[in-house]
Amino acid sequence: MAQDGDKQSEEPQVTLYTLEDVRKRNTAKEIWLVIHDRVYDITKFVEEHPGGEEVLFEQAGADATESFEDVGHSIDAREMLNQYYIGDLHPDDCKNQGKKVSILIHYSFRVPECDISLSWSSWLIPAVAVVILGFMYRFYTVDSRSS
Incomplete structure (x- = not known):
């Protein structure tokens, strides 16, 4: 036992x-x-x-x-x-x-x-991509309205 x-x-x-x-x-x-x-x-x-x-x-x-x-x-x-x-x-x-x-x-x-320790790239790159996509969306929607 x-x-x-x-x-x-x-x-x-x-x-x-x-x-x-x-x-x-x-x-x-x-x-x-x-x-x-x-x-x-x-x-x-x-x-x-x-x-x-x-x-x-x-x-x-x-x-x-x-x-x-x-x-x-x-x-x-x-x-x-x-x-x-x-x-x-x-x-x-x-x-x-x-x-x-x-x-x-x-x-x-x-x-x-x-x-x-988390890498800065794990959050910075997606954040920058979202901002760029936002500007692109805004640019194309404003551009298409003015046409």
Whole structure:
């Protein structure tokens, strides 16, 4: 008969890495990077990256969240990250630790307890597009009335 103390927790233990740990993995033999406070070992993926190796080498050993989001990766690319996931960034190294943001992500990966910084392009580009469409609509409706 098992006691409560003998039961294993249902959630697997997550390995925590510091930014210093990630910075040390910045060689051709071992490349780690951080995206949304999750640590990935992308060593085996470097040659397969559609954007070329150079892009990954520039981000190696650092937090690549902003660059990853600015490119606008597809859902498939986000799901592909799961196979390279090795742990979470230590909470002391998370950006904006004091401000918790809860975001529902539909990309099938768990978000660590750290913040997620949203890219400016995720809201600015659609806002500019709406303004331009509004002006175009206004221009064409005024132009057609004067004819």
